[in-house]
Amino acid sequence: MEQSNNRRGQRNDKPEDNIGNGQQFSGEALDIASRFQKLQNSVILYKKKNEALEKEKGELINKLHELSVKNDQLQTSYNELTTRFDSEKRRWQQRANDSDLEIQALKKKLIELKDEASRYQSALGEATNVRFGDDDSNNQVQLSKAIIEMQNLLMDFTTVKGKDITIDEKAVSELLTLYKCKTRGKPVISAALQRSTFELLVNYTTKYLTRRPKTIQPLPSSQPRQSFQPSNQQQYQQQYQQAQQSYNQRSSMNQLPIDDAYLESEITIHMISLCNLINRLGETRNGTDEITRVTPVKVRQQVYAVLGSRGFCKDNHPIIEKLASYILENIGKYRKISDEKQLEFQYKAIEVVKKFAHLYFRLNAQEPIPSYSRYFDAGNPLQNNVMDGSWDDDNMDNLEVEICSFPLIYIQGKNNSKKILSKAIVLPREKEQC
Known part of the structure; x- marks a missing residue:
């Protein structure tokens, strides 16, 4: 009993121990x-x-x-x-x-x-072939090169630069007024002289080759000149008629001996007359052959090709000398050259005339015949597709034509298409501000 009471007493003696154990159990729970x-x-x-x-x-x-x-x-x-x-x-x-x-x-x-x-x-044979071979001097590629050579010769011949050259201001002013130029610089004067010279060459050469010798007179330099080259069918027909009249007149005179100076003219007139007769044959006689239609073209091509190779190829040819004197006289109204340079420019004039004559024949040997009378008037807008010159494409809208020194040369194709053989040479000027 005592032990039991002791144990109870021990438990009662420390009640806090029981309280701690309960709290521990509660935390775990x-x-x-x-x-x-x-x-x-x-x-x-x-x-x-x-x-x-x-x-x-x-x-x-x-x-x-x-x-x-x-x-x-x-x-x-x-x-x-x-x-x-x-x-x-x-x-x-x-x-x-x-x-x-x-x-x-x-x-x-x-x-x-x-x-x-x-x-x-x-x-x-080759009767119906109207195209020239690649190696022929009348081929259009070779023709384009000849045109460039002509342009370079003209530029050199019409120069107004240098101490040996004096400009006649009054005559030049009249010429520039004729072409409606507004500026008076030397490049514009030279360009005007190039155009005047080329127009004179075209006019005189055409007249020489298609008219009787006694009718050929130098063109008045003071008058504007217009081209007579056969650039279309109507003009070419007019040449046929002129040549036929000239041929008939000589026939009525019992075919007087041909003057050697006019040999190229006689050949051209006879060629045009023959072509005219063949065309008339095709129009008045029945038939369906192609050769009749092509023959006049082939005859013209071959004759002009021959003249392009041998025409005027003679020392001191009187027509070449006469035409050289004409262009010297014409350009002499606008500029004066010192005596030391006279002989040099006489030689240059001869070269210009010879180069032009051969270029003229080769142009007229093409089929169809190119147009080489298209000049762009002053004031026209610039056009890169048909004009060549010095200008900035970004500034084109502010520029216009001052003068066209060399014509546009092109072949008129079907449907109004154009094949450009040489672009027109143009000097630009600033547009007037409104």
Whole structure:
């Protein structure tokens, strides 16, 4: 009993020990409850994620089903297209085989036609070919080079620079007024002299070659000059008529001996007369041959080609000397050259005339005959496609033509198209501000 009471007494003696143990148990319970709550929250969260995944899984299964259905459809379409492709391939292969047979037959026919054409070509020769070969001096590429040489000779001949050259201000002012120039600088004066000289060469050479010798007179230098070259059919027909009249007049005089100085003129007049007669034959006689239509063209081309090679090629040719004196006299009204330079410019004048004469013949040997009388008047807008000169493309809208020193040379094609052989040489000026 005593022991039992002692034990009770011991327990009663320290009641705080029992209180501490209860608090310890309570803290552990709270910790367990907290962890349990977290686990419950995690379970709820994972349930929600699982539900979302299940939903996404269902959507993916549906999409997979849809894609499977589309795949089946595409596979069916592919199979159909493959079948159609194979069918078309076989059909086109058959057509290709048939085409090969047709091509072989056409090639055989082509060879036969070429042989037949060759026989006709051999019979006609080159009678209907109006084009010059690549190596011919009358070829358009060579012709373009000759035009550039002519331009350079004119620029050198009409120079107004240097201490040996004096300008007649009054005469130059009249010339520039004629061409409606507003500036009076030396480049403009030289350009005006180039144009005046070229116009004189065109006019006199045309008259010399198509009129009787006694009718040829120097052109009044003070009057504006217009070109008479056959740049279109109407002008060419007028030349035919003039040449025919001249030829008839000489025929009525029992064909007087031809003066050697006018040999080139006689050849040209006879050529024009012959072409005129052949054209008349084609107009008044029935027939369907091509050679009649082409012959006048070929005759003209060949005669001018011959004259372009040998015309005026004679030392001290009187016509060359006369024309050289004309252009020296014309340009002498606007500038004076010192005695020391007179002989030099006489030689230059001879070279200018010779170069122009050969260029004239080669131009008229073309088919169709180019136009070489197109000058652009002062005040016209600049056009890069038909004009050449020194200007900045970015500033073109503020510029206009001051003077056109060398004409536009072109061949008029079908549908108003133009083949440019040489652009017009132009000096620009500033536009007047409104």
